[in-house]
Amino acid sequence: MSGIPVLVVCGPTASGKTKLAVQLAIRLGGEVVSADSMQVYKGMDIGTAKPTTEEMCGVPHHLIGIIEPETPFSVADYVTLAQQAICDIRARGKLPVLAGGTGLYISSLIDNIRFAQIKSDPDLRKSLEDFAENHGNEALWGRLNENDPELAAKLHPNNRGRIIRAVEVYETTGVNMSEHLRLSRAEPSPYVPFMLGLTFSRREILYERIDRRVDEMIKSGLVEEAREFAARGKTSGQAIGYKELQPYFAGACTLDEAVENIKRETRRYAKRQLTWLRRDERIRWIVL
Numbered sequence: 207m208s209g210i211p212v213l214v215v216c217g218p219t220a221s222g223k224t225k226l227a228v229q230l231a232i233r234l235g236g237e238v239v240s241a242d243s244m245q246v247y248k249g250m251d252i253g254t255a256k257p258t259t260e261e262m263c264g265v266p267h268h269l270i271g272i273i274e275p276e277t278p279f280s281v282a283d284y285v286t287l288a289q290q291a292i293c294d295i296r297a298r299g300k301l302p303v304l305a306g307g308t309g310l311y312i313s314s315l316i317d318n319i320r321f322a323q324i325k326s327d328p329d330l331r332k333s334l335e336d337f338a339e340n341h342g343n344e345a346l347w348g349r350l351n352e353n354d355p356e357l358a359a360k361l362h363p364n365n366r367g368r369i370i371r372a373v374e375v376y377e378t379t380g381v382n383m384s385e386h387l388r389l390s391r392a393e394p395s396p397y398v399p400f401m402l403g404l405t406f407s408r409r410e411i412l413y414e415r416i417d418r419r420v421d422e423m424i425k426s427g428l429v430e431e432a433r434e435f436a437a438r439g440k441t442s443g444q445a446i447g448y449k450e451l452q453p454y455f456a457g458a459c460t461l462d463e464a465v466e467n468i469k470r471e472t473r474r475y476a477k478r479q480l481t482w483l484r485r486d487e488r489i490r491w492i493v494l
Contacts (some may be wrong), residue, residue: 239265239267334374
C-alpha cells in the first residue's frame with residue numbers, strides 16, 4: 207500500500223501519550239504533530255498539559271502554542287495545518303508521529319476529511335452565542351440534537367464552539383454536519399496510519415493518574431494561569447481546568463471545591479475520549 211506513513215499515538219488524558227510518542231520518535235527518527243484541541247493555544251500551558259522542553263527530549267513538536275486564545279480555530283483549520291506539518295516532516299525524511307487525545311482531529315486528518323468551505327455568518331453566530339448565554343449550553347446542544355442527533359451524541363454540551371458551528375452549518379446550508387462529513391470522504395486518504403492506543407486494565411488507575419496530574423497542575427501555577435485567561439476569549443473560558451476555577455475567582459466556591467470539579471470533569475472527559483477512540487477498529491490497544 208502506497209502513501210505517507212503516519213504513526214498515531216492516542217488515548218485519554220493523563221495516559222502517557224506524550225512520553226510514548228517521544229520515545230518512539232527518538233527510536234524511529236520522527237517528529238511529533240500534536241492532536242490536542244487545546245494545546246494549539248498560546249499561553250494555556252499548565253492547564254492543557256503541554257509537554258515541557260525536558261519532556262520533548264529534543265524531538266521537534268508541531269501545532270503546540272500557535273494560536274491566540276481569542277482566535278476561532280476549527281477542525282478544518284487543524285487538518286490544514288497538520289497536513290502541512292506532515293508534508294514538511296516527510297520531505298525531510300522523518301516519520302510523522304501524530305500524538306493526542308482529540309479523536310475528531312485524529313480521524314478527520316487520517317481519513318482525509320474534506321471540509322466544505324461554508325462561510326461563517328457573524329450575525330447567526332452572535333445570536334447562537336447569545337442563546338447559549340441566556341438559556342445555557344444544554345439548550346444550545348438541544349438545538350443541535352434536533353437536526354443532527356448523530357453529531358450531538360458525540361459532543362458534550364459544554365463544547366460550545368463546535369456546537370455553534372454545527373448549528374450554523376445546518377441553518378446556513380440546510381444540511382447537517384454529519385451529512386457534510388459523509389460527503390467529504392469522497393477522496394481516498396494519502397496516509398497509511400499505524401495506530402496505537404493507551405488504555406488501562408482498571409479505570410481507577412487512569413482516574414488516580416488524572417487526580418495526581420491535577421494536583422501537580424495546581425502546584426505548578428494553574429490558578430494563576432487560569433486567572434490570567436479568565437477575561438480572555440471564549441475558548442479558554444470553556445476549557446477544562448479553566449472554567450471550573452471561574453466560580454472560585456467569583457467567590458462562589460472554595461479552591462478545594464474547584465479542584466475537585468476539575469478532577470471530576472477531567473475524568474468525564476477521559477471517559478468520552480475512550481468512547482470515541484474505541485470505535486476505530488484500526489487502533490491497537492496497549493493495556494497498562
